[in-house]
Amino acid sequence: xxxxxxxxxxxxxxxxxxxxxxxxxSSIFNTWLWYKQDPxxxxxxxxxxxxxxELTSNGRLTAQFGITRKDSFLNISASIPSDVGIYFCAGPxxxxxxxLIFGQGTELSVxx
Amino acid sequence: xxxxxxxxxxxxxxxxxxxxxxxxxxxGHDYLFWYRQTMMRGLELLIYFNNNVPIxxxxxxxxxxxxxxxNASFSTLKIQPSEPRxxxxxxxxxxxxxxxxxxxxxxxxxxx
Numbered sequence: 001x002x003x004x005x006x007x008x009x010x011x012x013x014x015x016x017x018x019x020x021x022x023x024x025x026s027s028i029f030n031t032w033l034w035y036k037q038d039p040x041x042x043x044x045x046x047x048x049x050x051x052x053x054e055l056t057s058n059g060r061l062t063a064q065f066g067i068t069r070k071d072s073f074l075n076i077s078a079s080i081p082s083d084v085g086i087y088f089c090a091g092p093x094x095x096x097x098x099x100l101i102f103g104q105g106t107e108l109s110v111x112x
Numbered sequence: 113x114x115x116x117x118x119x120x121x122x123x124x125x126x127x128x129x130x131x132x133x134x135x136x137x138x139x140g141h142d143y144l145f146w147y148r149q150t151m152m153r154g155l156e157l158l159i160y161f162n163n164n165v166p167i168x169x170x171x172x173x174x175x176x177x178x179x180x181x182x183n184a185s186f187s188t189l190k191i192q193p194s195e196p197r198x199x200x201x202x203x204x205x206x207x208x209x210x211x212x213x214x215x216x217x218x219x220x221x222x223x224x
Contacts, residue, residue: 033212042116042203042215043155088155099145099168100213102155 002027004089006103014111019076021106023089032065032072033090033100043088047074079110116216118204124222130192133219136185137206145213146179146189147203155203161187194223
């Protein structure tokens with residue numbers, strides 16, 4: 001079945017460093033979504049990608065929809081302590097309406 | 113809009129007791145989803161509704177779990193009888209069409 005694999009599983013970085021994480025699948029996705037979950041809260045949508053090759057930014061965050069449609073990347077520039085949390089990629093199950101599948105998440109820790 | 117509202121935020125119950133989790137989706141959203149999050153299994157989709165009708169309940173663990181959506185502004189997830197392995201954070205999310213979800217803050221369930 002469809003699966004999303006995220007890497008790395010966790011990252012420990014220094015404040016000010018850039019961060020890169022990715023999400024891959026053996027299946028093609030027509031939409032890629034990136035969410036962030038703060039401790040004790042639900043995931044919040046950061047960026048949505050709808051077209052292969054698309055590069056979209058949201059402040060210090062930049063995400064790309066891979067050309068093969070089987071991967072996506074999220075970059076965070078000049079990290080700050082409030083970037084701490086779990087980042088999830090997600091995509092719609094093929095032919096199943098609004099149902100989303102989520103990756104396992106990348107847990108980011110930022111040292112001041 | 114107040115977002116997706118879940119109650120209670122925390123629930124501690126004894127094994128064998130009935131537990132009811134509640135969700136109020138964003139007004140106008142036509143999809144509602146129930147997810148469970150654990151360290152071991154990540155975010156798992158339990159069931160989702162479209163226009164108050166259950167579409168896919170294949171993720172519901174077993175007959176002890178049931179979900180209802182009597183109207184467009186309210187849904188419940190019930191566990192009867194509860195077991196320690198049901199301990200997790202349960203999220204409700206809603207969306208308009210197949211756009212990205214908005215999650216609630218979750219209910220942290222502990223079954224002792």
